[in-house]
Amino acid sequence: MNIFERMMSLDRRWVFLFVALVCVATYIVPFEIPVRVDDEVRSIFEFIDTLRPGQIVFVAIDYDPNALAELHPMTYAIMEHCFRKNLKVIVTALSQNGPGMAEQAIRDIADSVRLDREYGGVKYTGREIVRGEDYTFLGYKPYYALVILGMGQDFRIPFPTDYYGVTLDSIPMMRGVHNYAQVAVVVDLSAGNITDAWIAYGQGRFGFPLALGLTGVMGADYYPYLNSGQVFGIMAGLYGAAQYEQLADNPGRAKDGMRVQVYAHLVIILFIIMGNVGYFMSRRKRAGAAR
Amino acid sequence: MEFSTFLWTTLGAFLTLATFSFLYKDNPFYKIAEHLVVGVSAGYFVIILWHNGLVPNLFERLADGDWYLLWLNSSKPWYLVPALLGALMWTRFSQNYSWVSRWPLGMYIGIATGVAIPLEMANRVNRQLYATMIAIKWDNFWGMGFLDSAAGFSQIIIFAGVIAGLFYFFFSKAHTGIFGGIARFGIWILMIGFGASFGFTVMARVSLFINRIQDLRDWGAASFNTSNPHYSGWFFIVFLLLVFSLAAYAVVEVARFTKRRAA
Numbered sequence: 001m002n003i004f005e006r007m008m009s010l011d012r013r014w015v016f017l018f019v020a021l022v023c024v025a026t027y028i029v030p031f032e033i034p035v036r037v038d039d040e041v042r043s044i045f046e047f048i049d050t051l052r053p054g055q056i057v058f059v060a061i062d063y064d065p066n067a068l069a070e071l072h073p074m075t076y077a078i079m080e081h082c083f084r085k086n087l088k089v090i091v092t093a094l095s096q097n098g099p100g101m102a103e104q105a106i107r108d109i110a111d112s113v114r115l116d117r118e119y120g121g122v123k124y125t126g127r128e129i130v131r132g133e134d135y136t137f138l139g140y141k142p143y144y145a146l147v148i149l150g151m152g153q154d155f156r157i158p159f160p161t162d163y164y165g166v167t168l169d170s171i172p173m174m175r176g177v178h179n180y181a182q183v184a185v186v187v188d189l190s191a192g193n194i195t196d197a198w199i200a201y202g203q204g205r206f207g208f209p210l211a212l213g214l215t216g217v218m219g220a221d222y223y224p225y226l227n228s229g230q231v232f233g234i235m236a237g238l239y240g241a242a243q244y245e246q247l248a249d250n251p252g253r254a255k256d257g258m259r260v261q262v263y264a265h266l267v268i269i270l271f272i273i274m275g276n277v278g279y280f281m282s283r284r285k286r287a288g289a290a291r
Numbered sequence: 292m293e294f295s296t297f298l299w300t301t302l303g304a305f306l307t308l309a310t311f312s313f314l315y316k317d318n319p320f321y322k323i324a325e326h327l328v329v330g331v332s333a334g335y336f337v338i339i340l341w342h343n344g345l346v347p348n349l350f351e352r353l354a355d356g357d358w359y360l361l362w363l364n365s366s367k368p369w370y371l372v373p374a375l376l377g378a379l380m381w382t383r384f385s386q387n388y389s390w391v392s393r394w395p396l397g398m399y400i401g402i403a404t405g406v407a408i409p410l411e412m413a414n415r416v417n418r419q420l421y422a423t424m425i426a427i428k429w430d431n432f433w434g435m436g437f438l439d440s441a442a443g444f445s446q447i448i449i450f451a452g453v454i455a456g457l458f459y460f461f462f463s464k465a466h467t468g469i470f471g472g473i474a475r476f477g478i479w480i481l482m483i484g485f486g487a488s489f490g491f492t493v494m495a496r497v498s499l500f501i502n503r504i505q506d507l508r509d510w511g512a513a514s515f516n517t518s519n520p521h522y523s524g525w526f527f528i529v530f531l532l533l534v535f536s537l538a539a540y541a542v543v544e545v546a547r548f549t550k551r552r553a554a
Contacts, residue, residue: 016314023497027504064332069502070495096336099343140343149406161347196415201406204414216495220487227449228422230414237491238498257501264497 004285007278019267026263033259040226041243044187044211044233048078051184053086056177058186060198061105062144064097067191067215073241073254074189074213075105076112081248083113084124088173089135090155090183094144094194099163102137120249131164132171139163145197152206154178180208189213195222199230213240292513293521298529304510305533307503312537320540349374423453452480 048057059079063071082089093102110129117124129135138159141147150158155178156168168174180186186208188198195212203210211233214222219236226234235244238261241254292300306327309320349370356365363371376395382388425446455477458470466474513519514526 013315019497020311020500023500024504027501027508069498096339097332099339100335140339141348142340142344145403145406158348160351163343165347200410200414204410204418216491216493216498217488219491220484224419224422227445228418230418237494238501239494253502253505256505257498260501260504261494261497264500265493268493 002285004278004281007274008282010274015271018271019264022263022267023260026260027257031259032255033262035239035242035246035255035258037243037246038240040234041240042233042247044078044235045081045244045247047185047209047211047232048081048087048187049085051085051087054088055184056088056090056173056182057082058090058092058180058183060186060188060190060194061091061093061098061102062095062188062194063101063191063215064095065101068101070215070238070241071189071191071213072101072105073238073252074235074244075101076109076252077241077244077248077250077254078187078189078213079105079109080112080250081244083109083129083134084117084119087184090177091135091137092147092151092159093137093140094147095190095192096140099140103163106135106137117250132162132166133173136168136171136174137163144194145201148197148202149205152179152202180206183208185209185211187211187213191215191218199225203230211235292516292519294523294525297514297526300510301514301529301533304507307507308537311503315544318540318544320537423450451476456480 051057057078059075059082061071061075079089091102091106093099095101106129113127113129115126117126131137138155139162141158147158155174159168161167162171176182180202186198186202188195188202188210190198190212191214195214195218198210198212202208210231212222212225212231213235214237216237216239219234219240222231222234222236225231235241238254238257241252242258245252245255306324309324312318313321352367352370353362353365353374356362356368361371362368376398379395380392382391455473457477459466459474459477459481461474464470514530516522
């Protein structure tokens, strides 16, 4: 067996092991790599950054723990940005295991906002995030398409109470807030078909500005909606989250993982080249033997 | 970190390693992790559905009625209709009456279809068609950034790519000559699209692994922080138990592998 045949018959577990070792090694060694910011992420940041204090941002946390790795950093970066800018946030979780994700994010972000911090040269004094005044968590309801349509009439139709059982009318920040008309922007952070519903039944029906935070797997499929103007911004995968963290000057888990991404990709590209070289050389050898 | 918190987070770390053990081969640790995820997710979902769905959207809306009058005297008795339709779904469990469940299903599918068709057509077909046919601003074409401008070069690529892609999927004519050339360009466009998806997918999979590394790092830092006032020797003993269980299985596997190889 020559080297090319060995390349072709390499056990995939060696590939896994090598990629894992490279990931762990690059993670252990702390160094920073530059993150280039794309226009589609910058447009989301700038939209939120230019909102006036008191305006409402609707954050749809439509993912389960299996997408936490990519979408949680986006949630953290966007919601902290909102709270630091004194914006109000309405949160829903239309994915089955989404409420747990949302509660964890809100708890962690509230802890972070309590601290005095400096982002982009601007000093922000720490403050307490108050449920019902700074944010409202509406929770989960089944059949997301009908929920999205229902909220277009009145949030109270699908959500008579918030996640904690408090009626919406008794929540201070929800007074006078009935539907998307009172919301400045909807940011959907999703790991599945719920994004399609936000585009077709939400933005298409009610016309609000819609931005998407997507898993890497979904990213390429949703760029046509950017071109058509149905969404004004897209953050795709951990790289999208890292770009937002870079813009917000709030480095988190996404930026922390970028150096690993670079080297993991290099290793995978190396294996792809090896596999292709092995394939073509062994094919040439077979063709030569047949002659 | 208290001992109870340590136990939960250690279970999480153990399940992470158990899940990754599948990359070597299927094994009992992976099975435990897999079944636990499915079971916990199902249980969590049922409780969420009860407290977030049925209680506020049904029971509380009928709460001012009396049960012995089947809530018909409540101020919103029409909520009994979806409740009844929902209850009819349970007839699926009866061999004789399972056909009754077609009524609520029929109603749901009817409503969903009625809602979906116009909105899907308008927003996922028509709007995309319009976006393909945006007029090209030629004055912008040679300007700065024409390569990434929707009104410039990329618009031509989108238009040509869509047409060529459609040519590729037209199978009523042989893919030869000019037609074949356009179809070939179409398949190249499709391959570039698939390549972009593949690149994103690799990034997604690596992201999952990075997240696990980050979690294991946080778990290690929090669990074996001796300045923690709740820290005790039990932390280390529990950790060793888990490591030994994984190591013991690894030894058994290596022994099996060696035996197979010798045979």
